[in-house]
Amino acid sequence: MEADPHHNPALGHHFETLEQQHDTNILGMWLFLSTEIMLFGVLFTAYILFRVLYPEIFIASSHFQNATIGAINTAVLIGSSLSMALAVRSAQLANRRALLIFLAITAILGSVFLGVKGYEYYEHWHEGVVPGFQWTNTELEPRAQLFFFLYFVMTGIHAVHLIIGIGLVLSLAFRSRKGSRYLGESFLPIELMGLYWHFVDVVWVYLFPLLYLIGRH
Numbered sequence: 094m095e096a097d098p099h100h101n102p103a104l105g106h107h108f109e110t111l112e113q114q115h116d117t118n119i120l121g122m123w124l125f126l127s128t129e130i131m132l133f134g135v136l137f138t139a140y141i142l143f144r145v146l147y148p149e150i151f152i153a154s155s156h157f158q159n160a161t162i163g164a165i166n167t168a169v170l171i172g173s174s175l176s177m178a179l180a181v182r183s184a185q186l187a188n189r190r191a192l193l194i195f196l197a198i199t200a201i202l203g204s205v206f207l208g209v210k211g212y213e214y215y216e217h218w219h220e221g222v223v224p225g226f227q228w229t230n231t232e233l234e235p236r237a238q239l240f241f242f243l244y245f246v247m248t249g250i251h252a253v254h255l256i257i258g259i260g261l262v263l264s265l266a267f268r269s270r271k272g273s274r275y276l277g278e279s280f281l282p283i284e285l286m287g288l289y290w291h292f293v294d295v296v297w298v299y300l301f302p303l304l305y306l307i308g309r310h
Contacts, residue, residue, distance in 0.1 A: 122285050126292050129254075133296055136247050140303060143239050152308030154233060154240035157222055159213065163305040166209045167297065173202035174294045177262075181287045184280035189269060192276070192283070196266040199290065203259045210252055217241070244304055251300060254293045261286055 144151045180195035221229030223245070224238040265286055269275045275283050 118281055118285060119288075122288050126288065129292065132250070133247075136243065136250070137299070137303075140243050140247070143243070144307075147236055147239065150234065150237050151240050154222075154237045155305065155307045157217070157220060157230075157233075158244075158305045159216070160305045162209060162213060163301050166206050167301050169202050169206050169209070170294045170297050173199050173206070174291055176202065177287050177290045181280065181283050184269075184275050184283040185277070187273065187276040189273075189276055192269060193266055196262050196269075200259050200262045200266070203255055203262070207252060207255060207259075210248065214245075247300055248304070251293065251296055254296075258286075258290050258293055262290070 176195045176198040180192055180199060183189075183191035183195055217223055218227050221227055222233070222237075222241050224242045228235075228238060230237075265275065265283060273279065
């Protein structure tokens, strides 16, 4: 079968227009993100429940968090959201060089965040506040393990999502090195990646005050 010379290469054969294709894919991404919201929603609900039950314990536990490092990591992740937004804009404008630069910056900032988080985990290990593995801290009562269990689960799942995001960003950068892939009318995959990346960043924006700033007012 010969290819239709009038067919737009950016348009899937099962769509009639680019607008229909765009709206359908955006809806699909939001449906996926809604399942992620439900996942984190369960964790946030558990956090709120135990914080209401044990407010003093949660406040005491939060003082073992390094708020300065957490704030730096927050700034790093917000910066990565900016570079991701600029990558989407570069794709729309068919600027391949700028697209590659901003995708690389996004991946680098995400990696910096993970490196800092890994350092925090290392510090918590030596402080003896890792429930089930290294709980030797004598300043906190045993029920404080609830706080740190939620801390490691929530930040760990967030880190997994970020690792996946970095892998996808690097994959898109590799595939867009040559030609016009993901440029102009074909920018949709970059936009979908942007939605995922911004979601991961927003989750951290909520995690930071809940885990680092309680009791510090």
